[in-house]
Amino acid sequence: MRYVIIGAGAVGGTIGGRLFESGRETVLVARGAHYRALRDGGLRLTTPQEGTRTLSVPAVDGPQALPLRPDDVLVLAVKSQDTAAVLAEWGARPVEGGGLAADLLPVVCAQNAVENERVALRLFRRVYGMCVWLPATHLDPGEVVAHCAPLSGILTVGRYPGGVDRTIEQIAEDLSASCFHAPAVPDVMRWKYGKLLSNLANAVEAVVGREGSGQRDVQELCRRARAEGEAVLTAAGIAFSDPAERAEVLGDRMRVQPIAGAERRGGSTWQSLARGARTTESDYLNGEIALLGRQSGLGTPVNDLLQRLAVGFAREGRAPGSMTAHELLALMPPE
Template sequence: MRYIIIGAGAVGGTIGARLHEGGHEVVLVARGAHLAALRAEGLRFGTPQGVRTLRIPAAGDPREVALRADDVLVLAVKTQDTAAALAAWAPRPVAGGGTAAERLPLVCAQNGVENERIALRLFREVLAMCVWMPSTHLAPGRVSAGGTPVSGVLRLGGYPSGTGGARAAAIAADLAASGFSAPVEADVMGWKYTKLLGNLGNALDAVAGDTGGDAVRALRERAGAEGAAVLAAAGIAYRDPAEQARAVRATLRLEPVDGEERTGSSSWQSLARGTGSIEADHLNGEIVLLARLHGVAAPLNEALQRLAGEFARTGRAPGSLTAEELAALRGL
């Protein structure tokens, strides 16, 4: 199988790099300065085992890739970019006939729980992936992953349910042989809802950073508890977050990567890169949506969604939350 990584940032870049090092064909899809750097200099990929430059084919547009019947599309863009990416890739022809949407599997290697639903409108075969992987992408052409002895835990399964059959098993085997823990799970969406609860603190990490100390930690716990109450009101099952944390601790540990500083969440990295957008509408915003649908309140997640969006739109630096803004959050 050849892997087309749509969105070669922290997560996609790490998955693509590890698969490439594992001997698999990979194409990285990127844009802007990142694409230019990948083409000119290759991917500078850092792990605790060292930093190396990988020459992996890179594309900026679906029309640059002649799709084959053995291709796997791995979607690793942020949720706010999902619809546009899928609209571009779904109608692309595949050698032998048919389109990508008709013939190729699409793996959603993304935070949140909306991507698979968006994808299933277009693609016949959608696989869900719950990604737990400490990785960083702040500069063009550079990606690092601090996990060892594996770079991450990538739980893979079918969508809307099931294990995903032989295709998911084959993809998981390739990932497991390329530096990941990659269990196949029939309940992968349950794991993704569990991950969503942890990701509710991403907006707070992005706007407050290391400031605020105990006050920020307490707000992070409140956001998660508020989210759990909303999922309960909506009748949505999820796994025990403590079980997920134990599984990750038993599988990988964090170690430094030469020349790379450990940074914040993916939302913090979006602000640091000045992308102009952030995932909060599909993380905290998912809880806000469910709360409104089921007649319950989610004031803290609503405030975090709004604040993170404002930071992204106005170009505010990560971690620049003022004392007054922090006090307002605590008073909700």
């Protein structure tokens, strides 16, 4: 198998770098300054145990620059709002020997949220989900920091909408040999819905940061956001993993470790704002709960507000953490 990592940011860069280090054939796909840095200087990957090293992983800036092979695995690690456009472009590409990528190649959605697999299945015949627990940072072109040890992450994988086959078993084996714990499970979306509930706090972190006064009250708002999420998933009959299951899987396999000069300041939504992105995943995180709430007739006022705030921050180019906890609390509806 050759792994084509579409979106070599924090998650994609770590997965691609680790696969490359373990001897798996890997190609990174990136855009703009990040692509140019990867092309010209390689991937600078930093981890707690190994420090910083430069990996000469091949890099391209899109599907037109990479002849596709029948043994390719497309690992999608772009943000959810970019999924449809990116997969339409890749799916239309020919594969050596005849046929199109959408008909022949597997695509693995290594992303937050739960809509990506459904979008992918409109275009690709073989779709797989990946529940990503991988604290990592990508702020500067060509550089990725993976903050956990002894393993870099937990990547639970499975076929979408359900099941396990030989393809995903081989992918799991390769990931497990590359500094990840990667169980192949028949119910991967149950794990992804559990991760969705945790990601509802991303918007809070993005707008007020992790420090400062009022953080205890802010954490209570995160609890309320999760409670709304659990209520609408339950009403919709959607199964989700719970924190106890996650803790059992994580065990001592991965813990965030200090890295001198590479402090983890925020998660994926925080990083999007820090890089100046004008879109975020919030429409597919808090917005997913808002959607399900409207479909089931349940109110989701906390997630509604968090979605609007995070989207507004990106659209206006506001810096992450530029709202105070007091200002956020003043906007919140009473419980």
